[in-house]
Amino acid sequence: MSPHPALEPLPLVRIAVDCMGGDHGPSVTLPACRAFLERHPAAELVLVGTADALAAASGLPRTRCVVASEVVAMDDPVEVALRKKRDSSMRVAIGQIKLADPAMAAHACVSAGNTGALMAVSRYLLKTFDGIDRPAIAALLPNARGRFTKVLDLGANVDCSAEHLLQFAVMGSALVSALDGLEEPTVGLLNIGEETIKGSETIKRAGELLRAAHAGGHINFHGNVEGNDIFKGTTDLVVCDGFVGNVALKTSxxxxxxxxxxxxxxxxxxxxxxxxxxxxxxxxxxxxxxxxHRRYSGGALLGLRGLVFKAHGSSDALAFETALARAYDAARNRLLDRVHHRIAETLQAMPSGDTAAPQAA
Amino acid sequence: MSPHPALEPLPLVRIAVDCMGGDHGPSVTLPACRAFLERHPAAELVLVGTADALAAASGLPRTRCVVASEVVAMDDPVEVALRKKRDSSMRVAIGQIKLADPAMAAHACVSAGNTGALMAVSRYLLKTFDGIDRPAIAALLPNARGRFTKVLDLGANVDCSAEHLLQFAVMGSALVSALDGLEEPTVGLLNIGEETIKGSETIKRAGELLRAAHAGGHINFHGNVEGNDIFKGTTDLVVCDGFVGNVALKTSxxxxxxxxxxxxxxxxxxxxxxxxxxxxxxxxxxxxxxxxHRRYSGGALLGLRGLVFKAHGSSDALAFETALARAYDAARNRLLDRVHHRIAETLQAMPSGDTAAPQAA
Known part of the structure; x- marks a missing residue:
């Protein structure tokens, strides 16, 4: 990995909050925002919700309120969130990232709303980086070393190709760098054995791509890991298909x-x-x-041209505050620039998407 | 499911034991056999191992010893177990199931040896039932209801087709019937959401086949389940691809x-x-x-024309004894006949293998 361009921490971080998302809505999100602001003097919030809900937010410091007339329900189909509810708190909150005026635009958005809707609306409004086919969801799981293993994808993508798994490794490495300050985080490929001959054809080919990216100095690939390595903390990052990741997370x-x-x-x-x-x-x-589990709330949507964090739908105030803090750390340490830089460095030298790819040596 | 043919419990169960398998070999398997015989007065054992190892088994009641000159190591490649070591304790023990004399033949075989080798040698010697493409490994995991959820496949098969998942459901239902006495065990399809539109194309099609088998009265299909349902005990049986099952088990x-x-x-x-x-x-x-975990040791290899149980490689005496007891219960309650009967009933009315299949209504 060549040295990063100047990645000085941001002096001020502005986060847009979908106050209506999640099972409990404003009764959880507003107290969480208050606690977050107290603990983060260099943070500003943009609260998005219905006029009624935002009335309860008056008096919060460093806060701007934006009224949205609609709410995406936890069981709304993606199409409803995407095409019908165009003035939803979720959509308006994500839109705050795109404001042209840098004194107004948010550096990140946090929502506890419906995952499918959040992913679809984020993707529609923000678009993905060149070279990234599909955004992924990364989560933090505690490990026996007293740190957090980052795992992606956790459900956004079923049926991933080898190239997608490489993209996850690149984006996830940027996430670890931003959150933990590790510039060369170790990457494990989730498999059913450590030997390179294990697993499906897709996994074997992903192993080849990851070894090639390692040889090129783009990622720090450890090799295959197994399910138990997630909680052991064998590697800083574990990449897997969204189906497998979702099952592993829910089983845990x-x-x-x-x-x-x-x-x-x-x-x-x-x-x-x-x-x-x-x-x-x-x-x-x-x-x-x-x-x-409230201490490691906050999944990152990676691959988009903007930072979006997902809090668990059942979040209480502590869990939602943790997600806000995670988004704050990521934005402050320029996760978006890091992802962009790593993608540009790695994927331009490597295959991406479904294009044919040279075999690794 | 039509009524089973006469499935009276066997009055006497004879189990062949690969005494050399596992990380600890005879120092674990022989004490386990002794304890098992004490607790199971209607059991006989056929102990298979090197002459040296079997010397320590003298004096065990209801026991016959068979000497084998070779041992499959835990890290031997499948080819070595299959083609080179033709007089291994593993192979000779499995062969005891095939003896022509019913007064000598074993009803089941138990080994703590190398999983890949055990699967390959079992498959080679015993063959699969008609309609079964690939044997699967089923394990028992404790659940919050104080029972055991049976899960298969746990690593024998990566890249399963929808038809394979149907076969797992049929064989697993027979396993639950034999071990728990439930004639209509509930079956869950492991997925990333309960809705039928979730998951990969393979999973969606497996859902169709399982619904059709349910409509035909062949299995009791509950629907999709998620990872957390395994330990909740939402269904008696959970079926999944071997890759996903292995990751879920190891992550746990x-x-x-x-x-x-x-x-x-x-x-x-x-x-x-x-x-x-x-x-x-x-x-x-x-x-x-x-x-x-020693209380739920013992994975069943299902789909073969003979009962083979796998104990964990790191088994201690208690874990190995549990695997022996599991094999005893399965053989006594005629698991093999149950699997055969269910396969014949279901799969003859349903698609199997990679043949084209009618869409479920």
Whole structure:
């Protein structure tokens, strides 16, 4: 990777917020915005929502309000968000990134709305970078090293080609650089074995492309990783097909839910175990805080000509604030410029899209 | 599903054991066999291993020993197991299923050896049922309902067609029937959303085939499920591509490992937390016992004309004994006849393999 162009942190970061998105809407997003502003003195917010909802936001510092007349429901089909509700809070919030006046334009947008709609509207309004066929969703998962493994794609794309997986590796590397300050993050290709002969034809070919990109100095490719490596933290970044990534993420959520239910059952089984629970409470609470999924809320939509972050639909105020903080860090450390720079460096020297590609040596 | 033919439990079950397989070989398999025989008075074992190893097995009741001169190593390529080591303990143990004399032939075989080799040798010696293109590996995962969700395929097949997923549903239903006594187990198709429009073209078409099989009374298809449904226990059975299943399983192992490491760290942080650990120990131990992966050891290779069970390579004696008990239950409840019957009923009325198939209504 050649040295980045000047990537000084932004002195001020302005974030557009879709206040109506998510299962709870303004009752969660507005308190989250208030807490976020208190902790981020160099941040400004552009709150987008219905006039009613925004009334409750008066008095917030460093905040501009923009009224939108419509709301994308969590179960609205993509077509409705895209073609019918043209004055939705989601769409208007994303549009704030595109404002011509740099004193007004947002550096990033955050929404807890419907994922499919957010992806479609973002793609329509912002467009993708040259060389990127499809945007991807990257998430942060806690790992045994006390850091976060970045994983993409998590559901935006099913049936990815080898070239898409290469694009994910390039964009994800930029994400790790922006969030963690690592300029050469390690990249793992999710597979069913470490050997290069494992996996489907697409995966094997993706391995070839990633090795070629590594040889060219564009990414730091570690090799194949397996499912358990995500939580071990074997690599900083794990790339996979959106179907596989979505299943891995949801399976993990299911397992975590089952284990926490079982711990609860065991500690409430009898008077004695309840006493043990009282004694163990501070320790269990520390444990719970470490694995609290609200601490790693905020998926990044990568590949677009603008930064959009997705908070979980069921976010509470802490989870939504985490997503705001993630968008702030990414924008402040110029994630968009980093993605653009890496794509230009790597993909112009490498195949992209569905074009025929030379075989790696 | 039409009523099964007479499926009375077998009065006596004979299991062939590859004593040399796994990371620990006879030091684990022989104690496991001893414990298993004590708990299963209607079981007989055929122990297969080197003469040296089997010397330690003398004195075991209801046991016959068969000497094999070779051992398939955990890292042997499939070709070596298949073509070079023709007198391996793995191969000889599987061969015990094929003996012509019913007073000698084993009803099932258990090995902790190399998965790829076990699958290849089993397939070569036993062959698949008509209508089954590829055998699959099914595992049991604990769920929040206190039962086990059966999941297949877990790595034997990457790039499955819709017809393969139907075959997995049929074979897996037989497995649930044999192990849990449920004649109409519910089947879920692993996907990235519950709606029928979700997923790849293969998954959508698999959904059509599964709905048609449901309409024909051959399986009890619940619909799409997501990753979190595996541990929730939403359906008795979950079918998926071997790549996706392997990633989901390994990701779960990684998460469980990270969580148990974190709990340990929190409880050993200071003198005070160590005291709390002492008090909480009985409760934590009960919890650990519930999620102990050794309690659900034993993957079934399905689709073959013989029952083969795979224990985890790293099995200790308890895990290997669990795999023996699983094979015993399956053989006793005539899993092979059930699979055969269900395949004949379903697949003769339905498409199989890569042949063109009528669209479901």
């Amino acid at each position: 959520e299911g397992l975590a839910g089952m284990l926490s239910q079982m711990i609860k059952e065991e500690f409430t089984r009898s008077a004695w175990t309840k006493l043990a629970a009282l004694v163990a409470m501070p320790v269990l609470n520390r444990f719970k805080a470490r694995v609290d | 192992e990684g998460l469980a490992g990270m969580l148990s490491q974190m709990i340990k760290e929190e409880f050993t942080r200071s003198a005070w937390t160590k005291l709390a650990a002492l008090v909480a120990m009985p409760v934590l131990n009960r919890f650990k016992a519930r999620v102990d």
